[in-house]
Amino acid sequence: MDALERRIADLRAEVRRAVKAREHSLARSLRGELRRMEHEWDRAVGAEELPAPEPEAPLLPIREQVHQALALLGVPAAPKLIVAVNDAFFSRALRGSQFTSLRRDEERSFRSDPYARPYYLCSALTDRLSPARGLLAVSTWAPELRVLGPLSPRVDFLTSAVRVAEHLARLPEPPPGAVRLLTRMAQNIPGAAEGFAPADPVTAIRAARAELEVHRAADAAQRAEVAARAGRLLPDVERLFGAAALGALRGAAC
Amino acid sequence: MRGRLDELRGPVPPRAHDARAIAALAANPGCARRAVLDAAGVDKDLTARHVGFPAPFGQSQFAITRGNVFEALVKENGCAELLRLLRELLGLPIAQVGYQDVESVGSHLRHSHTRALIDRAAREGDDAAVFYDHPLLSLRIAGQTSYLEPDVVAFQVGGRFHIVEIKSFAVIDGQAEPEKVAAAARQAAVYVLALRALLADLGHDPERVSHDVVLVCPENFANRPVATLVDVRRQLAVLRRQLDRMTRVDHLVEELPPGITFDLAPDSEGTPTRPAREVAGALRQVPARYAPDCLSTCDMCMFCRDEARCGGSTDQLGRQVRDQLGGVLGVDEALALAEGAAEPAEGQEEIAQLLRLAHRLREECLG
Numbered sequence: 001m002d003a004l005e006r007r008i009a010d011l012r013a014e015v016r017r018a019v020k021a022r023e024h025s026l027a028r029s030l031r032g033e034l035r036r037m038e039h040e041w042d043r044a045v046g047a048e049e050l051p052a053p054e055p056e057a058p059l060l061p062i063r064e065q066v067h068q069a070l071a072l073l074g075v076p077a078a079p080k081l082i083v084a085v086n087d088a089f090f091s092r093a094l095r096g097s098q099f100t101s102l103r104r105d106e107e108r109s110f111r112s113d114p115y116a117r118p119y120y121l122c123s124a125l126t127d128r129l130s131p132a133r134g135l136l137a138v139s140t141w142a143p144e145l146r147v148l149g150p151l152s153p154r155v156d157f158l159t160s161a162v163r164v165a166e167h168l169a170r171l172p173e174p175p176p177g178a179v180r181l182l183t184r185m186a187q188n189i190p191g192a193a194e195g196f197a198p199a200d201p202v203t204a205i206r207a208a209r210a211e212l213e214v215h216r217a218a219d220a221a222q223r224a225e226v227a228a229r230a231g232r233l234l235p236d237v238e239r240l241f242g243a244a245a246l247g248a249l250r251g252a253a254c
Numbered sequence: 255m256r257g258r259l260d261e262l263r264g265p266v267p268p269r270a271h272d273a274r275a276i277a278a279l280a281a282n283p284g285c286a287r288r289a290v291l292d293a294a295g296v297d298k299d300l301t302a303r304h305v306g307f308p309a310p311f312g313q314s315q316f317a318i319t320r321g322n323v324f325e326a327l328v329k330e331n332g333c334a335e336l337l338r339l340l341r342e343l344l345g346l347p348i349a350q351v352g353y354q355d356v357e358s359v360g361s362h363l364r365h366s367h368t369r370a371l372i373d374r375a376a377r378e379g380d381d382a383a384v385f386y387d388h389p390l391l392s393l394r395i396a397g398q399t400s401y402l403e404p405d406v407v408a409f410q411v412g413g414r415f416h417i418v419e420i421k422s423f424a425v426i427d428g429q430a431e432p433e434k435v436a437a438a439a440r441q442a443a444v445y446v447l448a449l450r451a452l453l454a455d456l457g458h459d460p461e462r463v464s465h466d467v468v469l470v471c472p473e474n475f476a477n478r479p480v481a482t483l484v485d486v487r488r489q490l491a492v493l494r495r496q497l498d499r500m501t502r503v504d505h506l507v508e509e510l511p512p513g514i515t516f517d518l519a520p521d522s523e524g525t526p527t528r529p530a531r532e533v534a535g536a537l538r539q540v541p542a543r544y545a546p547d548c549l550s551t552c553d554m555c556m557f558c559r560d561e562a563r564c565g566g567s568t569d570q571l572g573r574q575v576r577d578q579l580g581g582v583l584g585v586d587e588a589l590a591l592a593e594g595a596a597e598p599a600e601g602q603e604e605i606a607q608l609l610r611l612a613h614r615l616r617e618e619c620l621g
Contacts, residue, residue: 079329128358130360151328152332153331154337157334160331185331214349
């Protein structure tokens with residue numbers, strides 16, 4: 001690289017001399033040489049800039065990628081968080097716009113051939129047993145995990161922060177994107193992060209667990225009640241995808 | 255009455271009021287034109303454009319997107335950001351983290367669901383949810399029910415409800431643009447009033463809705479939200495008084511000449527086909543009260559300003575000047591008094607003296 005730059009500088013000086021001496025043919029050939037060198041220099045710089053190969057297009061289908069992120073989080077999550085987790089830890093190829101028809105497709109598949117797949121991406125249910133807006137869950141989770149009480153959004157947020165921090169602590173070289181994700185989450189948990197400094201997974205876990213302790217019992221009781229009601233009142237498909245009374249709205253809520 | 259209003263509007267569905275419109279309505283309660291057009295649900299923007307006076311304002315698509323993104327950021331993960339802000343600002347206890355998304359019931363049930371949830375929260379107190387996301391409140395304005403969507407209603411441990419208003423204008427170094435804060439406060443005051451009306455309707459103490467609203471804005475040049483308490487007592491008092499006093503619209507409509515209509519006769523694609531002169535003629539039959547403030551709040555502002563200018567009315571100079579020029583009919587008369595071309599009539603002596611003084615000073619400075 002340095003040699004190339006020296007050569008380019010020399011060539012420029014020679015071109016200048018040749019032009020001054022009105023040796024046109026020499027100047028032309030020197031210019032050609034200079035252009036070749038510059039081209040090579042461009043290529044060398046480009047190679048240095050991109051040492052890592054382009055991230056490969058993921059081989060997994062979208063639902064597998066979503067499942068991967070949800071499995072890491074372990075609680076119902078919004079597409080935005082799923083994309084953030086995918087970006088931080090996995091393929092980085094998931095986009096929010098790919099979620100639009102996901103849940104509807106899953107529901108259609110389940111209706112036509114129930115339990116044919118090992119898992120389905122389904123809705124989290126509100127305390128009115130309707131599908132919660134914009135939250136995805138996995139059908140193999142316990143029913144209590146797939147329903148929401150009033151405290152559940154907070155509990156799920158804290159749980160997912162703990163899960164992200166645990167996963168981060170397991171990695172020998174935590175990716176910077178993942179640290180940023182945890183920092184962003186930790187900033188909203190009391191005592192988990194200081195100012196804008198990168199969050200420490202151990203502190204974050206401790207702080208999130210401390211707040212979880214406060215809510216856990218009440219939330220578990222509320223969720224158990226809703227889950228029992230869902231189990232009693234709803235047929236299989238609605239237990240996963242929400243009560244049919246609001247079926248017309250499901251498309252809009254997806 | 256409803257039939258008469260439908261007739262005024264023509265065969266199109268009425269436009270609903272939102273909180274901005276109500277705040278603006280209260281800002282100029284004496285304007286009969288605006289009151290009638292709003293009560294009939296006329297599309298003022300389309301009308302103004304059709305008669306050749308498009309309003310130069312309106313929110314840009316970029317601003318709307320920016321606002322929505324910021325609101326989503328504040329509310330994501332069960333209002334995690336908002337929770338942090340309220341814990342810092344109001345000392346919300348750690349245990350109070352409930353969250354109810356009212357929108358989960360679907361749009362046609364949202365209002366009744368909001369009512370039920372607020373009723374339960376008011377009766378049970380502490381263990382009810384803290385955040386009510388996407389609530390739908392209603393307020394009766396000039397004989398019409400308007401539906402309002404506050405950003406969030408928060409419930410505090412002290413048993414008081416707080417309205418949370420999320421705005422995407424930046425607070426830089428602890429300062430925000432006063433105009434924008436004032437507009438946000440007026441809008442939040444409308445929500446406070448609607449929530450108080452709801453509580454009173456349910457038989458609870460309306461004072462349980464705090465007059466301090468929580469304003470959430472981005473801080474400095476980053477996207478990190480910051481919350482401040484804004485006292486809207488003054489805006490509330492103004493709003494309540496003006497809504498009460500607001501000229502009753504049926505009274506106004508009765509005085510209109512029979513057969514008048516603001517129908518634009520839109521074709522199948524919604525393009526108005528009625529001659530603009532006819533529409534403008536109909537509009538002129540309803541008296542307006544133009545003030546320069548209208549320029550930032552009303553779609554019809556350019557039309558009314560043109561009218562005020564052509565008519566030489568003192569309204570165009572602003573409320574303060576208009577009030578000072580109490581007994582003077584128009585700009586021409588004021589100028590005549592100032593230049594001494596006209597003799598002051600009885601009761602005009604004082605203002606004539608002032609005008610002459612002003613004229614003499616101007617002549618000395620510029621002449």
